[in-house]
Amino acid sequence: MAGTDPPPVRRLRRPLRDPESLADTQSGLDEVGETVWVEVIRKMDEVYNDLLQYEVVLEQKNAALEDSQQFIESVLASMSDILIVCNRHGTIQEVNDSLRRCIGQDESELRGRPLADLFADDGSRQRARDFFSAARPAAVQDCELLISGRDGSPLPVSLNCTPRLSGTGKLVGMVVTGRPVGELRRAYHALRQAHEDLKRTQQQLVQAEKMASLGRLVAGVAHELNNPISFVLGNVLAFRRYAARLQTYIEAVHSDHCQSSPEVDRLRQELRIDRIMADLEPLLDGMTEGGERTRDIVDGLKRFSAIDRSVDEPFNLADVVARAVRWVTRAGPSSFQVRVDLPAELPVTGSSGQMQQVLMNLVLNARDATCGCRAPLLEITALVADGTVSLHLADNGPGIEPANLSRLFDPFFTTKPVGQGTGLGLSISYGIVERHGGRLEASNRPQGGALFILSLPLAQSMP
Incomplete structure (x- = not known):
């Protein structure tokens, strides 16, 4: 409460001792202090030893951790x-x-x-x-x-x-x-492509062997056909002479100066002798034309299938072009048209049979390339300059894929389905043209379609 004094503080007093008691007490304290210090020093030694052991263990664990870290880093890096x-x-x-x-x-x-x-x-x-x-x-x-x-x-x-x-x-x-997976995929694709190329090459080699055997067979058949064709043409010529004599005789029998019997006149009307005599000349002309065309075909087969050992004979390139076009167009669809605008004479030196093979292959390729067009057309023109003739074969087909232009003349390369092309035609044609001192080039026309240029040196007689 207010105004009340606080109670008095009682102070504790240390009891008074005599000097001997004080000396005994000091001696006891000294003995106790020495024991405590010894115990403290011993504990400190134990703690220090534990610290040393902990440090050794820690260093071992740090070393193991560093090794593990280096191992993991090396694994990740590799x-x-x-x-x-x-x-x-x-x-x-x-x-x-x-x-x-x-x-x-x-x-x-x-x-x-x-x-x-x-x-x-x-x-x-x-x-x-x-x-x-x-x-x-x-x-x-x-x-x-x-x-x-x-x-x-x-x-x-x-x-x-x-x-x-x-x-x-x-x-x-x-x-x-x-x-x-890019490299693996490309490797797998390359392996698959190589396998497909190998199968196609095998089929093409078999087809090429068939074609070679067919060529030998055609050569033999062409040689055998020459004799009967000669017989037919010879007999047609003889029959033409006989027909002229029979015509003269019949006209003489039924002339006004020679009196014919009514029986003869009746037979003449009944057997239609006049119509037969009128049809005889066209029939003979057709037989002659057919025989001559057959003879030309056989001659062409012999030239095509023959092995050309000499390549230094002069020939007219325009005739070879005409023959190659005639062969291909006769065997192909009637919608395929070929326009040829060439000089009458294009004298070159080499093998006409090999050059016919080249031109037939180029015309065949143009026919196959334009088969999907509404009006398939191949135009063949020539440019003569500086002692060289350049044949331009331009079609109106879809043209050549740019990626295929660099591989077009490689052996066994073809864009046709398996069984429809060996991939050897252009490669062989390229080699033939090179052996003749010329060159064969392929490109795409700006207006569409493919363009093949066959260049050959003209014979020395060409002005």
Whole structure:
């Protein structure tokens, strides 16, 4: 309460002792202090020994940790597969050297970026975002996406994505591994293409052997056909002379100076002698023309199938062109038209049979190339300059694929289906033209269609 004094403070007083008691007390304290210090020093030694042991263990564990870290780094550096460690939001935390080599970027540039930024197209980026869209993402196996390569070109990779968990099982991120599949795919494609080429080459070789056997057979048949054709033409000529004599005789019998009997006149009307005599000349002309055409065909077969041992004989290139066009157009569809505008004389030196083979192959290729056109057409013209004749064979077909122009004269290369072409025609033609001192070129016309230019040196007699 107010105005009340506080109670007095009682002070404790140390009791007074005599000097002997004080001396005994000091001696006891000294003995106790020495014991305590000894115990303290012993405890300090124990603690120091424990610290030394802990330091040795810690150094051993640090050394083991460094070895483990170096081992893991060496494994990651030597991995051919790419490795990306992301947090649960899709941000890149760690990458390995394989990824850096693939995309040409440093780790400092990649760390902290979204994983989706590494991909080349919108579809791949969206698919990468889907890896982290769920609250508990599931593992992804063999997901093929396009990653941006070192030069900016898309690089296909096969990715595996696995959730990364903490020690308590909490999702902390994703581990993405992948393998570039471009090289493997190209190798597989090359192997498959080589296998297809090998099968096609085998079939083409079989077809070429068949054609060679057919050529030998045609040569033999052509030789055998010469004799009966000669017989037919000889008999037609003889029959033409006989017909003229019979015509003279019949006219004499039924002339006004010679009286014929009514029976003879009746037979003349009944047997239609006058019509027969009128048709006899056209029939003989047709037989002669057919025999001569057959003879020309046989002669052409002999020339085509014969083995040319000499290539230094003069011949008229215009005649060879006309013969090759006639052969192809007769065997092909009637809609295929060939316009030939050449000088009457184009003297060159070489093998007419081999050059006919070249021209027939070029005309056949033009016919096959224009088979899908409404009005298939091949135009053959010539340009004579500086002692060289250049034949231009231009068709109105779809032309030649630019990628195939450089391979057009390679052996066994063909764009035709298997069984319809050996891939040897243009290659053989190219070699024949080269042996004749000329050249064979192919290109596409600006207005559409293919253009083949066959250039040959003219004979010395050509002005």
